Amino acid sequence: MDTSSSVPFRNGANQNAHRNPLAAMDGIAKSAHCGVGETIYFQDDPADHWYRLVNGAARKCVLMTDGRRQIVDFMFPGDLFGWSRQDVHRFSVEAITADTTVARYPRRRIEMLAESDSEARRRIFEEAFESISRLQMRMVLLGRTSAQEKVSAFLLEMAERCGAGCGNVVVLPMSRYDIADYLSISVETVSRTLTKLRRRGAISLDSTRLVQIVDRSALEECGCLYA
C-alpha cells in the first residue's frame, strides 16, 4: 500500500494510436512506465494534465476517511482519464501491472486543440460520452444486490474490456482485493463466489488470475439483467 510514489514522466512518442483523440498531440506528450502500485496522480493533485493508458492496467480510487478504499473504475489501453471540471483530481490513479505505460497531455494544450481542431474535438466528446455511458452501466452493476450478480457482471465486463481474442478467456490484471473494492463486497465473498461459479461449471479458474468463461449464458443470467 505504501509503495506508492509519484511516477517520473519522460518525453517520448506513443504506440497504441488507435482510438486516440489526442493523437495530434503525441509529439509533446510525455510518457512514463509505472511499477505495480505506483501512483500516476494523487487525489487532490492539481488537474492540469490528461492521461491516456498506453499499456498495462490501472485503477482509479478514493480513500475514505475510515480507511476503506473504493475503486471507481479500471483503466485499460486506450482509455483516456484524468479530465476534471475541478482544479484538482477527486480520485487517485495507480498502476496495477508491472508493465503499465501512461501518456500525459497538458490540459491547456488539449483545450487549445479542442478549440482549433473540430475533428479532435468531436472525438474527445465521444470519449467523454463513452465514459458517461460506462459509468452509468457500472452504476447499474453496483445496484445489483447479490454478490453473484456483481461478480458475474464483473467477469462479463472484463471479458469485454480486456479479454483476449474470442472474449471468453480473461487474464485478470487485478487482485481479489481490487475486485472486492470495485464491487463493494468483501474479499472473502469475491473468492467464495468465484469458487461457486467454478463448481457450477460457469467458469474455470486455470490459475488465480486466469478465468475462462465456460457457460456464458449462466453468467449473463446473473449479471446482465438489464434488457
Added chain:
Amino acid sequence: MDTSSSVPFRNGANQNAHRNPLAAMDGIAKSAHCGVGETIYFQDDPADHWYRLVNGAARKCVLMTDGRRQIVDFMFPGDLFGWSRQDVHRFSVEAITADTTVARYPRRRIEMLAESDSEARRRIFEEAFESISRLQMRMVLLGRTSAQEKVSAFLLEMAERCGAGCGNVVVLPMSRYDIADYLSISVETVSRTLTKLRRRGAISLDSTRLVQIVDRSALEECGCLYA
C-alpha cells in the same frame, strides 16, 4: 405505474435561463408539462433530442429483465439530460412531480451550435463534466455498504441539490420507493433507517416528504466518508 404515456411537446420559450448552455436555442426548443409518472422519453427511443428540466423533478431509470427497477439519477431544474453517444436512449426518464416542465432541443441543432459557438460549446462541455463528476460521486455513494450511510448520503445530496434556502430543509419530491430504487435497498429499510435517524435526533420528519436536517454532522459522519 401504467399511467405512463408519452408527453406532448409544445412550442414555447423557457424561464429558468440560469445555468443553461443551450439558452441560444430556447427559441426553437419545445416545452412540455408532465403529470406525475408521465414518461418524457422511453428506453430504446431514438436519441435525437436533448432535454433540460425547467421545473419540477424527474427520475432516470432502467427496467431489469426480472422486473426490478433501478433509478440511475434524479433530475432537478437546470439539469441537462438525454445526451447519448448511442442512437437510442439507454434509460427512460419519467416526471416525478405534478408540475414538471421540460424543454426539448433537437440534437442536430445542438451539434451545429456546438460547432459554431465556442462559448456554448464550453458550457456544454462543463455540463457534461459536471454530469460525470456527479455520477462518480454517486458511485461512491452506492459503494457504501450500510443502509445508514446510503440514506445519510442521500439526504445530504438532496439538501444540496433541491434544498430550500439554508440547505437544511428538504422537501423530497420522490416516494420511498424511488429512494429505495435509487439506493438499491428495500423500501422497508429506507423507512426504518429514516425513523432511526429521527429517533437519534439527526433529522426531523415534519411530514413524510418534509425532512429537516437537525444534526448535520451526524449525517456527514455516516454519509460523507470520502475526505
Added chain:
DNA sequence: CGATCGTTTGAGGTTCCTCAACAAGTGTGG
C-alpha cells in the same frame, strides 16, 4: 529460509431482505 502477501475456506454474528399486517392519505362512485 523466514516474512509477507494474496487466496481460499470455515464459523459465528449482524444486517438487510422478504413476507405480512396495519395505518393514513387519496380518489372514485354510489
Added chain:
DNA sequence: CCACACTTGTTGAGGAACCTCAAACGATCG
C-alpha cells in the same frame, strides 16, 4: 356524504446473504 379500493408509508418477525474474525496454504521476495 360515506363506503370502498388503492396507494404510500411504517412496523414486526423470520430467514437468508454477507461481513468479520480466524486459520491455513501457496507464491514471491529479500
